[in-house]
Amino acid sequence: MTLAVLRALHAILGDALNDIERVYSGADPTPSPTTHKKTPSLSRVYASPPPSPSSSSSPVSRTPLDFPSLDAPYDPASPSEQLTTHPAVVAAINRIVAAAGQMAATVQVPFLTLCDAGMGYHLPSCLRLLEAAHIPEILRDGPVHVREIAARTGVEQTKLAHILRLLATHHLVREVAPDVFATNRICSLIDTGKPLHALLANPERKYDGDASGVAAFVGLCCDELHKSSAYLTEAVFPGAARVFPRFTWTDSGSMPVFDHALSADTGAPSATTPRLNAGSDPTHAPFNYAFGCGGVGYFGWLEGEGWEAGESRGNGGANGIGNGWTGKGANTQAHSHGSGAAGPRVPASQPPTSNSTPNPNRFRLERFGKAMAGTGSWEAPGAVLHGFDWGALPQGSVVVDVGGGIGSTSMLLASAYAELDGEDGGGLRFVIQDRPVVVEMGKKAWSAKCPELLESGAVQFQVHDFFRPQPVTDAAVFLLRVVLHDWPDAFAQRILLRLREAAAPHTRLLLADFVLPLACVDDFGVGVGGECQRVLDGPHRTSFSLLCVYATLICVQMQVTFNGQERTLRETVALALSAGWKVVRVTKAPGSLFGHIVAVPTAIPQRRARAGSGSAFFDASFGPAGRSDNGEMERASSRCGTPTFGSRVDLPSVAEARARFGGSVGVGRRPFASGSRAPPPPVPLKQAAAPQFRSQAQSQQPLAPSPVPRQAAPPSPMSPRHPLSRRSSYVNLSQTTAKAPTPPPPVPQTLRHAPSSPVLKQEGHQRQHPSPPSPFPARVPLTLRHAPSSPVLKQPRDQQHRQHPSPPSPVPSRIPTVSRRASHAQLQLPQTELRKRSGSIIHPAMARAAGGSGGGMGLGSLLLHGRASGGALDFGAWRRGDADGDSESADDDVLSRRPSPVLPARSVLAAAARIERGIPRSPSLDP
Numbered sequence: 001m002t003l004a005v006l007r008a009l010h011a012i013l014g015d016a017l018n019d020i021e022r023v024y025s026g027a028d029p030t031p032s033p034t035t036h037k038k039t040p041s042l043s044r045v046y047a048s049p050p051p052s053p054s055s056s057s058s059p060v061s062r063t064p065l066d067f068p069s070l071d072a073p074y075d076p077a078s079p080s081e082q083l084t085t086h087p088a089v090v091a092a093i094n095r096i097v098a099a100a101g102q103m104a105a106t107v108q109v110p111f112l113t114l115c116d117a118g119m120g121y122h123l124p125s126c127l128r129l130l131e132a133a134h135i136p137e138i139l140r141d142g143p144v145h146v147r148e149i150a151a152r153t154g155v156e157q158t159k160l161a162h163i164l165r166l167l168a169t170h171h172l173v174r175e176v177a178p179d180v181f182a183t184n185r186i187c188s189l190i191d192t193g194k195p196l197h198a199l200l201a202n203p204e205r206k207y208d209g210d211a212s213g214v215a216a217f218v219g220l221c222c223d224e225l226h227k228s229s230a231y232l233t234e235a236v237f238p239g240a241a242r243v244f245p246r247f248t249w250t251d252s253g254s255m256p257v258f259d260h261a262l263s264a265d266t267g268a269p270s271a272t273t274p275r276l277n278a279g280s281d282p283t284h285a286p287f288n289y290a291f292g293c294g295g296v297g298y299f300g301w302l303e304g305e306g307w308e309a310g311e312s313r314g315n316g317g318a319n320g321i322g323n324g325w326t327g328k329g330a331n332t333q334a335h336s337h338g339s340g341a342a343g344p345r346v347p348a349s350q351p352p353t354s355n356s357t358p359n360p361n362r363f364r365l366e367r368f369g370k371a372m373a374g375t376g377s378w379e380a381p382g383a384v385l386h387g388f389d390w391g392a393l394p395q396g397s398v399v400v401d402v403g404g405g406i407g408s409t410s411m412l413l414a415s416a417y418a419e420l421d422g423e424d425g426g427g428l429r430f431v432i433q434d435r436p437v438v439v440e441m442g443k444k445a446w447s448a449k450c451p452e453l454l455e456s457g458a459v460q461f462q463v464h465d466f467f468r469p470q471p472v473t474d475a476a477v478f479l480l481r482v483v484l485h486d487w488p489d490a491f492a493q494r495i496l497l498r499l500r501e502a503a504a505p506h507t508r509l510l511l512a513d514f515v516l517p518l519a520c521v522d523d524f525g526v527g528v529g530g531e532c533q534r535v536l537d538g539p540h541r542t543s544f545s546l547l548c549v550y551a552t553l554i555c556v557q558m559q560v561t562f563n564g565q566e567r568t569l570r571e572t573v574a575l576a577l578s579a580g581w582k583v584v585r586v587t588k589a590p591g592s593l594f595g596h597i598v599a600v601p602t603a604i605p606q607r608r609a610r611a612g613s614g615s616a617f618f619d620a621s622f623g624p625a626g627r628s629d630n631g632e633m634e635r636a637s638s639r640c641g642t643p644t645f646g647s648r649v650d651l652p653s654v655a656e657a658r659a660r661f662g663g664s665v666g667v668g669r670r671p672f673a674s675g676s677r678a679p680p681p682p683v684p685l686k687q688a689a690a691p692q693f694r695s696q697a698q699s700q701q702p703l704a705p706s707p708v709p710r711q712a713a714p715p716s717p718m719s720p721r722h723p724l725s726r727r728s729s730y731v732n733l734s735q736t737t738a739k740a741p742t743p744p745p746p747v748p749q750t751l752r753h754a755p756s757s758p759v760l761k762q763e764g765h766q767r768q769h770p771s772p773p774s775p776f777p778a779r780v781p782l783t784l785r786h787a788p789s790s791p792v793l794k795q796p797r798d799q800q801h802r803q804h805p806s807p808p809s810p811v812p813s814r815i816p817t818v819s820r821r822a823s824h825a826q827l828q829l830p831q832t833e834l835r836k837r838s839g840s841i842i843h844p845a846m847a848r849a850a851g852g853s854g855g856g857m858g859l860g861s862l863l864l865h866g867r868a869s870g871g872a873l874d875f876g877a878w879r880r881g882d883a884d885g886d887s888e889s890a891d892d893d894v895l896s897r898r899p900s901p902v903l904p905a906r907s908v909l910a911a912a913a914r915i916e917r918g919i920p921r922s923p924s925l926d927p
């Protein structure tokens with residue numbers, strides 16, 4: 001059996017290589033039998049086909065290209081490198097890495113696999129040195145003896161040779177002769193392209209410029225993120241306290257203190273345990289253990305919070321490089337050395353006291369922003385356009401980009417839908433909300449790139465803390481892009497509650513985030529197979545595609561950095577429901593785990609209503625006594641304008657935004673002053689100081705004409721002027737129910753005040769304006785839809801959509817390889833494939849265990865019936881299986897934070913699973 005599996009894996013490798021060779025030879029890239037069901041057609045998934053030999057009119061005459069060499073530097077412009085993004089090649093690479101990984105794990109001596117995993121920490125350590133010492137730049141022009149590398153870097157020669165050798169054994173550099181090292185395809189990706197002398201003269205400016213994103217990303221991952229990860233167990237496993245000296249926290253909540261007595265005895269929490277449950281507090285994450293800075297969020301820390309002015313002791317504790325951490329170096333060092341000495345208890349950390357105090361973490365701060373620059377590629381180009389039926393929104397509808405950063409996503413949307421010409425007149429309007437620093441940055445960026453959108457009032461920025469009552473009360477859409485993953489459930493729920501409180505009946509919530517797959521196939525048939533390529537199915541294992549591995553890495557990264565997390569769809573469904581939102585639709589681009597999740601208002605769970613506060617659940621999660629502390633909350637929620645994971649840090653120009661949508665959107669936008677239609681009414685913003693949408697009357701001067709030609713291209717399918725634009729670009733798997741939106745149950749008035757909430761106390765939330773009648777059309781699509789090329793959706797029905805050309809691909813990311821790393825491939829043959837490949841007969845019992853008849857399950861099958869779920873919904877305690885988890889009938893315990901051994905209501909899981917699998921939702925999911 002195992003040998004049969006190995007043979008099958010071997011065959012997969014061969015098939016995948018054949019696929020790659022076909023593409024590179026210029027032959028028609030007909031997918032192999034093992035992939036043809038999983039490889040979406042080129043025209044549907046490939047935004048901008050690379051210069052494929054097969055696109056030639058005479059493919060046979062073309063000289064075959066070779067696959068990029070591991071030994072040569074990375075050249076993004078070479079046709080050979082560009083062809084690696086060909087969908088057939090991507091699919092083949094996925095299969096090769098997954099199959100090779102499982103093969104290695106199968107045959108390798110288990111202890112050695114454990115050595116690989118358990119000592120793998122040396123890899124980021126050595127990689128960090130490589131990057132920090134500018135060795136990719138030193139190796140740029142050819143092989144260099146370690147003696148010379150040592151001379152240029154100051155690292156002791158023998159040590160350096162051994163470090164580089166370790167990297168060479170992992171193909172990250174090459175040792176081409178004894179002690180002579182050279183760059184390669186992987187190492188060269190880290191090269192910033194800057195002259196070495198410039199880096200040596202100004203190392204703090206290393207990440208300036210466009211070509212340094214990968215270097216910044218590597219530096220970030222191998223430095224503070226790597227160190228934080230090492231403290232995962234201390235942070236999440238209470239049992240660790242029984243055997244290891246443990247941290248506890250001072251009353252001030254500012255720092256961990258080594259608490260020896262606790263560890264030897266019961267490990268029970270002492271009076272000094274934090275008021276927030278550690279797992280729910282973004283400022284008591286593994287990162288805080290690693291750097292000895294409890295009570296300071298990662299981003300606050302990056303911005304210098306907690307450093308004592310003028311202090312520069314260079315002791316840094318666990319981080320080993322920090323300098324001047326207020327009183328914490330000793331503590332952290334004590335901890336990291338395991339000495340058992342309790343450190344001094346110091347007051348809560350504060351931001352740097354004066355402007356003259358330089359931020360000791362400034363380099364890291366800037367590095368973080370640069371490293372995030374490439375994360376826009378998490379999303380397929382134009383994905384947000386497909387994530388919601390924007391074209392169905394009436395003119396003048398308001399889209400609120402909550403925690404919108406500098407408004408990059410809004411820019412994409414506004415380029416398509418703001419101020420559109422045509423008989424409808426008017427377009428969508430956008431309010432981009434964020435923290436003050438970010439809003440300032442955003443305004444500057446928009447003023448430089450598209451001032452007319454700001455001046456016309458089509459787009460406005462607003463300072464708003466999303467933990468406070470939402471001022472826009474008639475939004476058509478609340479958009480949250482990569483915001484919730486920054487936060488533990490209690491915080492995320494609070495954000496959603498604020499939006500729910502402000503929601504009108506027609507308001508829709510759009511969450512743009514990773515949809516984390518399970519690592520198994522559960523009894524609802526949902527698992528990695530939903531989105532990840534499963535090479536082989538089996539009773540116990542499924543393959544993890546590289547995307548899955550990447551998503552799980554990011555998820556744990558969110559945990560270790562600030563107790564955040566990515567969420568499975570079911571977790572998101574439950575989280576949303578607990579805040580009065582019901583998920584009705586999910587779309588994902590092919591090959592992507594990044595999803596757009598649409599939810600509609602529903603009743604807020606009763607327990608919260610009885611508590612009279614939108615934050616009852618939130619309050620309850622603050623420690624055993626249910627205490628909440630405003631200052632603590634404030635500290636925890638600090639983001640200070642730092643780009644956080646997944647945020648876009650650059651603003652595309654209108655032209656770029658249009659290009660991302662295939663150059664077919666944004667036509668016809670015109671300034672109000674030049675039009676005859678009525679100005680848009682002001683948005684009912686509660687915040688008095690917030691700028692209102694400008695009306696024509698308010699405009700003192702005619703606005704500059706839009707740089708976008710009014711009579712540009714003919715209406716495209718993407719354009720709202722196009723006849724098809726008002727229909728969804730998604731395939732509707734269910735029968736579209738043309739029904740008027742049912743007004744959700746009203747939010748109890750008590751919810752708009754929060755007597756028990758420290759934050760709400762300061763700002764009672766009452767609607768200043770009655771909600772206008774819902775402008776939302778009766779045909780609001782509330783049905784489950786999937787992008788036509790979604791792998792979940794094998795047979796799209798919307799033929800019209802497929803006729804339109806795909807948008808061009810975005811500028812290639814410099815961080816493409818991140819998503820390609822996978823070391824945990826898990827493959828198992830399906831019974832049919834096993835038979836085919838080995839000729840063996842599978843015992844019927846085994847076939848039953850696989851959940852099928854033993855003969856009917858083909859490769860790529862998404863369903864494995866009858867298996868126990870390994871994916872319990874870990875959100876509160878859904879103890880009663882009401883219709884679909886509807887909050888009205890949900891048990892009171894729904895809001896409990898107690899871990900529950902009871903499985904969540906199957907119907908809730910089933911509903912989420914249905915959505916995930918692209919099966920029409922049940923009527924019970926209707927709002």
Ligand SMILES: C[S@@+](CC[C@H](N)C(=O)[O-])C[C@H]1O[C@@H](n2cnc3c(N)ncnc32)[C@H](O)[C@@H]1O
Binds near residue numbers: 482644
């Ligand atoms: C991961 S970024 C996402 C930004 C943007 N949505 C995007 O997709 O690029 C998270 C954003 O949340 C903002 N943020 C953090 N805390 C906030 C708060 N309490 N209120 C409003 N915005 C906040 C940050 O400033 C940051 O811009």
